Amino acid sequence: MKKLQLDLPVLLPDVPDQKDQCVHRLMSLLDDRPGIDKLHIRSATSEHPDQLCIHYDPGIISLDRVQTLARQTGAEITHRYGHYVGRLQGIRHARQARTVSQQISRWPGVLSAPVSASGAVRLEFDQEVTSLDTLFGKLSRQGNPVQAPAPDQHHEPTHAAHEHQHDHDDTHEHDHTQEKEAGDAHVHGGGHDHEHGGIFGPNTELIFAILCAVSLAIGFGLSFVTTLPDWVSLILYGLAYFFGGFFTAKEAIEAIRQGEFEIDFLMLVAAAGAGALGEWSEGALLLALFSLGHALEHYAMNRARKSISALADLSAKTATVRRDGKAEEIDVNALRVGDVIIVKPNSKIAADGVVIKGAGPVNQAPITGESVPVDKTAMAGNTDPAKANAESQVFAGTINGTSVLEISVTKAASDSTLARLIKLVNEAESQQSPTQQFTDRFEKWFVPAVLSLVVTLCFAFLVIDEPFSASFYRAMAVLVAASPCALAISTPSAVLSGVARAAREGVLVKGGRPLEDLGELTAIAFDKTGTLTQGKPQLNKIVPLSGTTDEQLLSIAVAVEGLSDHPLASAIVQGGKEKLGDTSIPDASSLKALTGRGVQAEVAGQPVFIGNKALFEEQKTLTDAVRQQADQLEAEGHTAMIVRQGDTFLGVLGVMDTPRPEARQTLSSLKALGIQQMIMLTGDNQRVADAIAQEVGLTNAKGDLLPDAKVQFVQQIREKEGKVAMVGDGVNDAPAMAKSTVGIAMGAAGSDVALETADIALMGDQLDKLPFAIGLSREARRIIRQNLFISLGMVALLIPLTILGIARIGPAVIAHEGSTLIVVFNALRLLAYQVKSADGSK
The missing domain is CATH 3.30.70.100 (Alpha-Beta Plaits)
Known part of the structure; x- marks a missing residue:
């Protein structure tokens, strides 16, 4: 096979x-x-x-x-x-x-x-x-x-x-291919911008609701003027019916034409029923409160909608590009990969790319949520743009600071990080959360049950001694009370607000399911390198032996490792040069890599070996004193590099991928949020894993794990805890993230793989955004539960009150619309969410 x-x-x-x-x-x-x-x-x-x-x-x-x-x-x-x-x-x-x-x-x-x-x-x-x-x-x-x-x-x-x-x-x-455009269609068609409105523009619905209320108020007031005929008040009530029912009737008719039943149509039926019974004032009151409540609901929802739509406004419309030695301004969609664009101070950067000339701060907050501008420098002249470091990379939609930058475009406008972010947010909005799926299923049987109850109540006069008008009025009141408008909006409004708030902070949440799942977590697994640590080894310990000074040990080590391109060698060279200052470094030659063990070279005519314990055990030259020093460094989480020149051991160097400065505070905040298990998964040896775990405050660490073993361990945690998140860079951690309940990728800006594989993407390389994401999810879950309690509780309260005749149509519609507005504005609280730190402050 x-x-x-x-x-x-x-x-x-x-x-x-x-x-x-x-x-x-x-x-x-x-x-x-x-x-x-x-x-x-x-x-x-x-x-x-x-x-x-x-x-x-x-x-x-x-x-x-x-x-x-x-x-x-x-x-x-x-x-x-x-x-x-x-x-x-x-x-x-x-x-x-x-x-x-x-x-x-x-x-x-x-x-x-x-x-x-x-x-x-x-x-x-x-x-x-x-x-x-x-x-x-x-x-x-x-x-x-x-x-x-x-x-x-x-x-x-x-x-x-x-x-x-x-x-x-x-x-x-x-098969390598250029990526498709972010339009995500096999074919594209045109369209046009359209705002739901009318003769007064997008505010027509609100103005109609106000006119409805005004007509009702004047008509009700004039009904007490005995010198005026009754038809004056009836005309005003009719105007209230028209203005209050216009948009609801319009939507209901459109839905019926398509074979659908709009639940709000029930309100029109109730208002018409009240009018048929001669209760024109109550019918007008119903429509006034209903239309005003819906207008305010739509206005409030637009706030969340605009928070997301604002992403599209981040992109520049034109760019100044240098072609054939001339600078010209073109549409950003005409930019090609390899074009050089010129970005003036305080201007939006038009495309993803790398800085090739100039240096200065760039405000990346629109994409990554970083509050402090990030300094950018030009990449080295011979560097492949695809491999440029973070200090040279820039993203479309970010804002240049005080310097003129020349940027080589690496992605077309339709493939930029911002374009992908907008696309993924749109996808996220169209995905239902588990709670929303539940409410949809609930409504499917609840609405027919309510209609059956209303029809039955219309014939109550056959059973109890009352006129048909009383039975019909009670049925209309129940119809108003049982309409599940608040239930329908309770979850979508919270999810929309949560996704919008997260996007504003540089956190991409791909829909309602991960938003809810993240709030249920009690266990999180972390990758080590680049997630909990900085991903860059540093020279941390210098242990000279045999009477050697720090300067002698470092000068020999820097001379030899300067010939190597290994990450550990680079750490020794960089750290050594910082400590040596102006001290002269001898010449080294004849470098030979000893795979998996270290390197060999010549300095001043003598052989120099730098490597791990296995190298010197193989040579049978390792002494107990040197072994003891190496073991001690490894117990502290360092990679021990032993240096020997000729027959003399000069000392041991400790190189370590140090924890992120914010790691301990972040994990402390997570613990305060209720995360009980925080486990690090790494391919490094167990002693290094234990040392990092102790330093940053993890509850557990598993070392010596191959990628497949990480996947299996995540599965074990999930079986034990029920749900688990996996936090990594979204690249080599993708299999483990896919196995977790919620995959969280760090540093997703500019990374196609991280954006695609993660359920939640932290756009910036900022571990301290994790407590915000989890806290927001917890708050969203609380608000969703509150909204369900309010909406279902109000229905459960009003139905018996209206059946028993205790509540009339007026109080029922006030309670009905009040509960709808409460759940919407309760959900909008997420737009102002701020995470609390471990000490309780925000």
């Missing part, structure tokens, strides 16, 4: 991620082929993107045939199924979003169409049945046009495929 690994973005270039249904379609079609044993997805790493791993029997099917089948099947699926992630206009609330989603899902060829309360939509459709242009046209005709997408920049894939035969007889194929 052999296996073939094919890059998924090449087989299915337009799918958003490995969870897309098209991936399952591809695997299902290939699984039926003779000779193919099994298929699975291999998560992305720094070396490769997501891959489809195909296990096949070469005695039944050849390698070429497997490759051909995979490519042909992928091409057929790509040609047939389209995807689009964008935003619909005119979506005013969660109930309308659900109605629109159900409408679109019934259109021919549409396979999936989740829509969020903010208008984010994710379409999946069969292009043999429909097209994106057709869908856009239908959406425009029903009053929900799509925002105009960015101009297309199609890229032709380059099929530079090469295969590697591994020792374990696996075949691994890499």
Whole structure:
């Protein structure tokens, strides 16, 4: 049995991620082929993107045939199924979003169409049945046009495929291709911006609600003037009916045309029923409070919606580019990889790239949430832009400081970190949380039950001694009391506010599920290198022996290690030069790497060996005194490097990847938030792991772990604790993150792999954002529970009160609309969330 690994973005270039249904379609079609044993997805790493791993029997099917089948099947699926992630206009609330989603899902060829309360939509459709242009046209005709997408920049894939035969007889194929544009559609259609409004613009609904209330107030006041005929007040009540019911009736009619039932239509029925009974003032009061409450609800929801929409406003519209020796201003969508753009002081940076000239601070807060500007310097002249360090990388949407910077573009505008962030936030908004799925299921049986109860109550006069008008009035009051408006908005409003608040802080939360799951955690697993530690070894300990001075030991070590490019050698050279100052360093020559043990060179005609204990044990020269010093350093978490010149041991150097300065405070804050288990997983030896764990305050540490062992350990924690998060850099930790309940990637800005693999991405390389993310999730869960209690509690209270006739329509609608506004404004508290530090301060 052999296996073939094919890059998924090449087989299915337009799918958003490995969870897309098209991936399952591809695997299902290939699984039926003779000779193919099994298929699975291999998560992305720094070396490769997501891959489809195909296990096949070469005695039944050849390698070429497997490759051909995979490519042909992928091409057929790509040609047939389209995807689009964008935003619909005119979506005013969660109930309308659900109605629109159900409408679109019934259109021919549409396979999936989740829509969020903010208008984010994710379409999946069969292009043999429909097209994106057709869908856009239908959406425009029903009053929900799509925002105009960015101009297309199609890229032709380059099929530079090469295969590697591994020792374990696996075949691994890499197909490298440029990434697609962030529009995420197989085809793009036009659209136009649209604000739900009317003759008074986007505020028409609020103005109509106010006119309704004014008409009601004047009509009610004039009803006490005995000299005026009754029809004067009736006309004013009629105006209140018109202004208060206009938008609800408009949405209800649109929904009914599409075969849907808008729950708010029940309010119109109740108001009409009150009017039929001659209770025009109560009907007008119902519509006035209902329309005013909904207008305020939509206004409040717009605050959260605008917090997310503001991401799109971060990008610059034009860029000054130098071409053919001339500077010209062009649209950012016309930028090409390799272009050099000139960014003036206090201007937005137009594209992801690397600084090639100039230096100065850059405000990265819009992307990473860092409160302090980050100093940027030009990369070295011979450095590959793809490998430039963080000090040279810049991102679209960030703001240049006081210097002029020249930047080499590394990504097209549609592929920038900001573009991907906007796309992923839109996807996150369209994904329902577990609580929202529960409330949707609850409403499906609750609403028919309420309607059945209302119809039954209409005939109560047949059982009890009362007129039909009294029974009908009671039924209308119950209809108002039982309408689950507050329940429908309780969870979406909290999720939307939570995602918006997180994005503003440089934390990407991919939907309601990770937002809720993160708040339930009691255990977190951490990668060590680059997560809890700085990822850069440093020279920490100098232990001279045999009467050698620190300067003599360091000068010999720096001379030899200066010839090596190993990370430990670089740490010794950098740290040694800082401590030596102006001390002269001798010349070294004849460097020889001793793999896994150290290095050998010559200084002043004498051989010099620098390495670990195994090197000198192999030479049978290691003394007990030297071993004792090396053991002591290793017990403290250092990597011990022994230095011997000729027959003399000069000393031992301790090199250590030091913990991040903020690590201890961060873990202390997590403990204060209720995280009981904080475990570090590392491939380093157990003594190093224990030393780091003790220094930063971990509850446990597991060393000597290979990547597969990390995955197994995460699975063990999950089985024991129920849920666990894995925090890493999103690259080599991707398998363990995929196995965890919530995968959290650090330093995701600029990292495609981290953005795709993580459920939550900390855009900046800031571990101290983790308590904020967990605290926000805890607060979101609390608010969601509060909202459910308020909405369900109010319904449970009002239904018996209206059935018994204790509460009339007026008090019922006040309580109904009051509970809806309470849950919305309660959810909006998340927009102002601030995490508390370990000492209780914010």
